[in-house]
Amino acid sequence: MEDSSVCGECNLKPWKYKCPGCSIRSCGLPCVKAHKQRTGCTGKRKATDFVTLSHFDDNLLLSDYRMLEDTKRVAESAKRMRDQICKNPYFKESQRSKLRAAAARGSTNLLFLSSGMLNRERNQSRYDNRSKCISWTIEWRFHSTDVVIVDHGVGEDTSLCSVIENHLKPGPWIHKLKPFCDVDLFSLKLFIQKGAKATTFKELDIKASLRKQLAKVAIVEYPVIHVYLPSQSYDFEVIRDFYQLNTTTPDPNGSLYYSHGDTTEGKVTSREEEIEEDGR
Incomplete structure (x- = not known):
């Protein structure tokens, strides 16, 4: 024994x-x-282990009390950290509701991420009751580069060209956006995803206001606009609902022509393709 x-x-x-x-x-x-x-x-000692009443003493009582104190301390620390991370004056619950309602009136489906997400923290879009206008946060992503630019306070009645030209002012220096500075501003192609998980993109009119272009688009937090050079190709389906003046290739009569979207098929069709089909 x-x-x-x-x-x-x-x-x-x-x-x-x-x-x-x-x-x-x-x-x-x-x-x-x-x-x-x-x-x-x-x-x-495992604080959650069961102890019979006959074995319970002052030491176990003190241990349980300390465990509760530690739990309270951790909870309060987590709350302070969460409040610090998610601190954003633009995103009180009532302001989010007003912003979503204002976007819905323009046929835009606005979605919000959970608290603490990076894009949620970065978003400063808001709705101004006095002017009845949304000021958007806009993210620009330039194709074939790692450049991402974020603008805040862009009014929905502002044209896209007036915003992007601030980032594409030409100069003698060499930088990552120089290819975009060297081409005509109005020849750039702008796209926005139709939905959070959609594979279809909507082409934007660089001359038009933001308000009209976000109709029938689902946005997560704020608009993300993809910028392409005229010479760059893309491998996604594009919907275009505006007429775009094309100045790169004149027609046989020497006049300018417009390229437009074929709304029946949902694909982009240029006039050159129509002429080729008619000639067959």
Whole structure:
């Protein structure tokens, strides 16, 4: 029969300490360390373990009290951190509701992310009751570059060209957006995704206001506009609902022509393709 009066680790000396985690008896620090290394015990009592009333004492009461204090401290710390991360004066619940309602009146489906998400924190779009106008946050993504530019406070009646030209002012220096600065501003192609998971993009009219162009588009937090050079190709389906003046290739009569979207098929069709089909 095992002697309960001696150390449970060395079985030589009388025990002095009882491990709160596994209740093993030890005679001193070397045996305490040895039993932790052998068994993997942390030396701490599991705060959620069931203890019968007959074994409950002042030490267990104090341990439970400390556990509750620690839980409260962690919860309050997490709340302060969340409030700091998600602190954004533009996004009180009532303001989000007004912004969503104003967007819906323009046939725009505005969706919001959960608190703490990067785009949620970055979004400063808001609805002004006095002017009855939305001021959008806009993200510009330039194709074939890693350049991402964010504008805040862009009124929905502002034309896209007046916003993007601030980032594309030509100069002698070499930078990542120089190819976009070297072409005619109005020849740039602007696209916005039709929905959060949609594979179809809507081509935007760079001369038109933002209000008209966001109709029938689902936006997550704020508009993300993809900018392409005239020479760059794209591998997604495009919907175009505006007439665009094309100045790159004149027609046989020397006059300018317009390219337009074929609304029956939902694909982009240029006049050159129509002439080619008629000639067959």
